[in-house]
Amino acid sequence: MAVPIQYNIRNLTLRKSATIMTALGIALTVTTAIFIMALLAGLNAAFKGSGDPLNVLVLRKGATAELSAGGVDREALAIMKDLPGVARDAQGQPLVSGEDLLVVVLPRNDGTGETNVTVRFLTPTGIAMRPEVKLFAGRWFTPGQREIVVSKSIHSRFAQANIGDSMWIGKGPWNVVGIFDTGGSAHDSEIWGDINQLSSDFDRPTYNSALIRATDPVSADALKNRVGDDQRLKLNGMLETEYWAKQTSTGSPIKFVGTLVAVIMAIGSCFAAMNTMYAAVAYRSREIATLRVIGFSRPSILTSFVFESVLLSLLGALVGIILMLPFNGMTTGTNNPVTFSEAVFSLRMTPSVVISAVVFAIVMGLFGGIAPAWHAARREILVALRD
Amino acid sequence: MTLISFVRKNAFRNKRRSLLTLASISFSLLLLTVMMTIWRAFYLSDGSAESAQRLIVRHKVSLAQFLPIADRERIRSIAGVKQVVNETWFGGQYKDDKAENFFAQFGTDPKELFLVYTDFHIPADQLEAWQKDRAGCVADSELAQKYGWKIGDRIPIKGTIFPLNLELTLRGIYAAPQNTQTLYFNNIYMDEGYPRIKGLVGFYGVLGDSPQAVPQIAKDIDATFRNTDRPTKSESEKAFNLDWIAMLGNVKAFILSICGAVVFATLLVSANTMAMSIRERTREVALLKTLGFTRGTVLGLFMSEAVILAAVGGLLGAIGASFIVVLIAHAPGIGLFFAGVRPNVATIVVAVLVGSTVGALSSFVPAYNASRRNIVDGLRHIG
Numbered sequence: 001m002a003v004p005i006q007y008n009i010r011n012l013t014l015r016k017s018a019t020i021m022t023a024l025g026i027a028l029t030v031t032t033a034i035f036i037m038a039l040l041a042g043l044n045a046a047f048k049g050s051g052d053p054l055n056v057l058v059l060r061k062g063a064t065a066e067l068s069a070g071g072v073d074r075e076a077l078a079i080m081k082d083l084p085g086v087a088r089d090a091q092g093q094p095l096v097s098g099e100d101l102l103v104v105v106l107p108r109n110d111g112t113g114e115t116n117v118t119v120r121f122l123t124p125t126g127i128a129m130r131p132e133v134k135l136f137a138g139r140w141f142t143p144g145q146r147e148i149v150v151s152k153s154i155h156s157r158f159a160q161a162n163i164g165d166s167m168w169i170g171k172g173p174w175n176v177v178g179i180f181d182t183g184g185s186a187h188d189s190e191i192w193g194d195i196n197q198l199s200s201d202f203d204r205p206t207y208n209s210a211l212i213r214a215t216d217p218v219s220a221d222a223l224k225n226r227v228g229d230d231q232r233l234k235l236n237g238m239l240e241t242e243y244w245a246k247q248t249s250t251g252s253p254i255k256f257v258g259t260l261v262a263v264i265m266a267i268g269s270c271f272a273a274m275n276t277m278y279a280a281v282a283y284r285s286r287e288i289a290t291l292r293v294i295g296f297s298r299p300s301i302l303t304s305f306v307f308e309s310v311l312l313s314l315l316g317a318l319v320g321i322i323l324m325l326p327f328n329g330m331t332t333g334t335n336n337p338v339t340f341s342e343a344v345f346s347l348r349m350t351p352s353v354v355i356s357a358v359v360f361a362i363v364m365g366l367f368g369g370i371a372p373a374w375h376a377a378r379r380e381i382l383v384a385l386r387d
Numbered sequence: 388m389t390l391i392s393f394v395r396k397n398a399f400r401n402k403r404r405s406l407l408t409l410a411s412i413s414f415s416l417l418l419l420t421v422m423m424t425i426w427r428a429f430y431l432s433d434g435s436a437e438s439a440q441r442l443i444v445r446h447k448v449s450l451a452q453f454l455p456i457a458d459r460e461r462i463r464s465i466a467g468v469k470q471v472v473n474e475t476w477f478g479g480q481y482k483d484d485k486a487e488n489f490f491a492q493f494g495t496d497p498k499e500l501f502l503v504y505t506d507f508h509i510p511a512d513q514l515e516a517w518q519k520d521r522a523g524c525v526a527d528s529e530l531a532q533k534y535g536w537k538i539g540d541r542i543p544i545k546g547t548i549f550p551l552n553l554e555l556t557l558r559g560i561y562a563a564p565q566n567t568q569t570l571y572f573n574n575i576y577m578d579e580g581y582p583r584i585k586g587l588v589g590f591y592g593v594l595g596d597s598p599q600a601v602p603q604i605a606k607d608i609d610a611t612f613r614n615t616d617r618p619t620k621s622e623s624e625k626a627f628n629l630d631w632i633a634m635l636g637n638v639k640a641f642i643l644s645i646c647g648a649v650v651f652a653t654l655l656v657s658a659n660t661m662a663m664s665i666r667e668r669t670r671e672v673a674l675l676k677t678l679g680f681t682r683g684t685v686l687g688l689f690m691s692e693a694v695i696l697a698a699v700g701g702l703l704g705a706i707g708a709s710f711i712v713v714l715i716a717h718a719p720g721i722g723l724f725f726a727g728v729r730p731n732v733a734t735i736v737v738a739v740l741v742g743s744t745v746g747a748l749s750s751f752v753p754a755y756n757a758s759r760r761n762i763v764d765g766l767r768h769i770g
Contacts, residue, residue, distance in 0.1 A: 268414035
């Protein structure tokens, strides 16, 4: 027969200060773990959720990132426009966008210095090919004007990124005329401007990359291969979604340090939980013996104490989750090694993050509880009663 | 029995509890030490004397924009500049695109590189061999060791930024004051393989004649190029490195919040243990007081016990941290951010001090309560 759960709950409430202190210690560990997992979840969401499965990104052969030097010239763009499977807009124009990326240095508005920000140059067609990006305030840039639009995150994180401000890019200032909202995709780290205006500034005869929209997923795959096989092009195509998904490696320094921190803190908390449980067992040694005399078996005593430890750590997990809630959705940035510029993302306490945190706490509770519970179950009844 | 041995014996009288507390505190303080070591390496250390004398000159807009090679001689002519070398980030892949096969490659001028990086040491014959071979390269000794490279080995690098694959031959291995994970090759190879880059370089490394002169040199260089179509941003090597760290995100806040959480967790663990251990000894306290020990002495005895436990925990944690720090500095796949992080005595001392302080703070309330307790009540207490 199992020891009633009520017994464990009452015991935890009886030893209030020890319970609270141990649970708080576990809570801090859980908070740290959630913080790191939420960071990584936000980064993953920014990259994995970016791109459209119908869009094919074209880069020079051998290039792995849009920032690579040159590669897609105007003739190649014209060839790609005539490939079968390319979608067309309402006016019958093929949806192919020649694009270029630049990196500019902007000062953060919290005074922590400056950092690199990606500027994407494209045409209105390029904007139309990314339906997830919507205008949030102001208006889109006018082709042929030195105008740029910034993402919501750039707007909130950097000084000089309000409508009416101007930024020095290339040979002169560009005016900020609008703010766009990407719903948390990788474009949230970007500033957009007119490609033709940029070409005249930098005298660049070629594009860095091209984006082609296919009519359906099957032709997207076919287009990808066709671009790679076309001897005239010397280019390489990949699905836009695959391209962004590869950049999740951006999170590897955070992942490394984060895992280290969480594991070390978890080991520390395990020992603390073990300590509390050993004290709980020692304190109740006569009580446990009485339970045995009444007829509770060794396994049920063992389960009961392990359960109490898990209960303690679950309490910690709950407090930890509540402590982290205010930070949910907070926007932050890290370096994207692929573009050498800032990747903006937000902390996301997704259900899987919360579940992992709870599992993490249960594991701590199990490790902390098993040895003391074993000790409790193994004691000789007579010795314990005489204590 | 002296008071010291009394404290020592009491601190370890419940061996299991003491050991568990010790383990818990030392893991927490291990983390604290690691974080403090990283903090120190990032923000407090000044680097080598040679590093303080160097500047990095880059395009004002960003590192991804090139500067003309002709700027080199103009920089050289600025007062206080001793040596200048051009460097261009190649960003290629060695073997495959796995993170552990990533290292930095720069196209540079073999005749100038070691004149600017005076703290990099390379045997004279190896340097000469490199200068004679346009397809030659030199590598950091730790990098060479990691891949098992020997002089004369072929090192193929696949270009990802530039449409050019390099077939390099290792001509020399240099020793740097800290792991740089860098390979240098002759930029002429790049110019010939990809003519569009000819005459353009990524940035300049500049050696000034003294650390004090560095800010003025930076100002003078930027003034020289202010009204050209390629304005520069010059800063000390240290400031340049800090820019990179700042790009990782709000590292300072991250480290500080972890340190805060760790110290608080340690405080809880220690307070919990001391509360348990003092509660058990209520009768003993009363006995001590009957024997004539004052409240102050009793308070001191209990607090010393906690301080001993926490300080020993801190020391153990700090020693463990030293091993972890060495591991982090050489971890593959997380870039060069932690290459300069190394264990040091100052951080260990701070960890032990933090441990002792936490011990003292955590034991104060239970120890104070115990010392104030009425003797008769204490003697009647049933544990």
